[in-house]
Amino acid sequence: xxxxxxxxxxxxxxxxxxxxxxxxxxxxxxxxxxxxxxxxxxxxxxxxxxxxxxxxxxxxxxxxxxxxxxxxxxxxxxxxxxxxxxxxxxxxxxxxxxxxxxxxxxxxxxxxxxxx
Amino acid sequence: xxxxxxxxxxxxxxxxxxxxxxxxxxxxxxxxxxxxxxxxxxxxxxxxxxxxxxxxxxxxxxxxxxxxxxxxxxxxxxxxxxxxxxxxxxxxxxxxxxxxxxxxxxxxxxxx
Numbered sequence: 001x002x003x004x005x006x007x008x009x010x011x012x013x014x015x016x017x018x019x020x021x022x023x024x025x026x027x028x029x030x031x032x033x034x035x036x037x038x039x040x041x042x043x044x045x046x047x048x049x050x051x052x053x054x055x056x057x058x059x060x061x062x063x064x065x066x067x068x069x070x071x072x073x074x075x076x077x078x079x080x081x082x083x084x085x086x087x088x089x090x091x092x093x094x095x096x097x098x099x100x101x102x103x104x105x106x107x108x109x110x111x112x113x114x115x116x
Numbered sequence: 117x118x119x120x121x122x123x124x125x126x127x128x129x130x131x132x133x134x135x136x137x138x139x140x141x142x143x144x145x146x147x148x149x150x151x152x153x154x155x156x157x158x159x160x161x162x163x164x165x166x167x168x169x170x171x172x173x174x175x176x177x178x179x180x181x182x183x184x185x186x187x188x189x190x191x192x193x194x195x196x197x198x199x200x201x202x203x204x205x206x207x208x209x210x211x212x213x214x215x216x217x218x219x220x221x222x223x224x225x226x227x228x
């Protein structure tokens with residue numbers, strides 16, 4: 001039962017254009033969502049997050065949008081740069097307690113390639 | 117502030133052996149979570165420790181265990197290694213009450 005899904009295994013974008021990475025979830029108890037960037041054989045690097053009480057959060061070139069009714073979030077990168085090429089994971093957590101302490105549920109990741 | 121550190125970075129073991137991995141969280145972070153990343157299963161939650169107590173555990177067999185020390189450093193142990201245990205093992209730390217976990221570089225385990 002995959003509760004967090006990233007349906008696009010890969011995305012290719014030209015430098016300077018917008019990259020849009022998508023993520024869907026099924027568990028309505030998720031209340032916090034995060035995006036991580038990862039290079040092979042390295043740990044994920046935190047990019048940006050959003051609480052379920054918001055529908056948008058911005059940090060520089062990165063913006064995350066949350067549509068709770070659709071159980072969908074997206075990460076926008078504008079403008080895209082070749083250094084953004086990596087695997088992007090979305091992750092979700094529920095309010096702490098019980099079986100949710102310290103647990104992030106991850107999507108399968110999307111490989112982003114930004115061409116010069 | 118130093119990030120999460122993990123040792124060793126790479127490890128090769130044979131089936132049936134056991135292994136211990138170490139994680140030092142960011143200073144002030146008392147919650148440490150462990151994850152396994154494999155090509156087939158992605159990133160899977162193993163367990164979480166806080167104040168030397170395991171508060172949560174994922175769906176892994178009992179061969180996977182862990183502990184946390186009073187300085188918040190954590191270790192995980194895998195006994196009777198199987199080929200399928202070959203993976204990148206990641207630990208992450210966060211402050212209590214915070215939502216964002218910060219990851220270490222991982223330990224790449226290869227079981228032959």
